[in-house]
Amino acid sequence: MAERRDFYEVLGVDRNADADEIQRAYRKLVRAHHPDVNKDPGAEDRFKEISEAYSVLSDPETRRRYDAFGHDFRQVPPDVDPADWARARSRAGAGARAGAGAGAGGGRWRGAEDFGFGADEGIDLEDLLGGMFGGRSRRQWGPVPGADQEAELTLTVEEAYHGGRRSITLSGGRRVDVTIPPGVTNGQRIRLAGQGGHGSEGARPGDLYLVVRIAGHSRYRVEGRDIYAPLPLTPWEAALGATVAVDTPGGEAKVKVPPGTSTGRRLRLKGRGMPHPRGVAGDFYAESRIMVPPRLTDEERRLFEQLAAVSHFDPRRRS
Known part of the structure; x- marks a missing residue:
């Protein structure tokens, strides 16, 4: 061997x-x-x-x-x-x-x-x-506890946010049921007592530890307990300010857009990130993205041309 x-x-x-x-x-x-x-x-x-x-x-x-x-x-x-x-x-x-x-x-x-x-x-x-060793030979140690084991548990952002029950298949085909607490984070370990390796001679089994991996998402980005998502805005919403709806894993919320908001500005919704059962929840950050109409109507074009004629704003000029 x-x-x-x-x-x-x-x-x-x-x-x-x-x-x-x-x-x-x-x-x-x-x-x-x-x-x-x-x-x-x-x-x-x-x-x-x-x-x-x-x-x-x-x-x-x-x-x-x-x-x-x-x-x-x-x-x-x-x-x-x-x-x-x-x-x-x-x-x-x-x-x-x-x-x-x-x-x-x-x-x-x-x-x-x-x-x-x-x-x-x-x-x-x-x-x-x-x-x-008190009369015990090397071949007579007695029962040996089972070894702890570890496996990965991949979750969507929504599953990590809300928690719930999952049945997963481990290597070797064994299936186990796991209760996922709300607000688990990337890398967090969920312990399943007694679900690890078998002990010898009737000794207690080891524990199974599931390491959480949060899968990539088309909209949300998770960093610790904070969640980030793009917030599309029209040029006039960004320039004049507005209150707009934003989707979060916990449901729809309203975010106030200050006048003069540029692309990339982060608007925080306190406590709307990943929940924390024993502490402070994370925050949700809406990241502004200013969008323009892909096709302008005649009236829209006229108004944009009028704005261009009267505005002295130059985003490329160094302040």
Whole structure:
């Protein structure tokens, strides 16, 4: 069996990386290797490796245990001292090397005088490890909890705004139902307790984390909890001012256009962005776009020509 890669190496981060660095690295890798977008035959295995590495390193407690015990951290009992574990591993490695030099040894090893044992005394690694860990051998750790898992949940802007229920199909064909809270944001994680990997010997299953991805929209642009949308205006509405209707994910609203509004001006509707169940909602920004009639009637042309004759406004002149 191929040796498992170090989780820090999997994510491409330093062992001293902080939580933000780990999250940024994870998001970049997920976008590149998600099986839905990467059709390479090895993409799914790579995606699973990335997800497992992130699930461990993003949790401070599991990261601490991983740093102490490596890939054995799930099997090591909680009361084991990392130094004792390292010594046991060192002795096991020395035993394996001695056994290899002496031929078949039935799981026992010589050369133990290097560790304070008599030269003629055979040491059984199962006895050594069993005594160190309260009588439990390496093959008797007992139930192991299931691993946490992660998947992406793609939502429209409207779904993210209103929330609701969704049934999604995960990799492998498993379907789960999820309740989406109103106002979820891009990158937010929704936890489904007990929906992750199965535990061994009846141990509790892991959790499933759904990472929200808000899909692109023909009208809305979402940045955090703020929502942006274009607001088409006639030249006279922009010049004279007006109150116009604007569509938001929460329904129609009225926005006041000040006189002299130019294209690109942002008109804020406070609190009409993404809702926040436990805080302040985002804002909605209507971005003005001045539009002219594609075909002018004779009267419109006459009026525009009259305006051009009397106006001294030059938008290209530097102030």
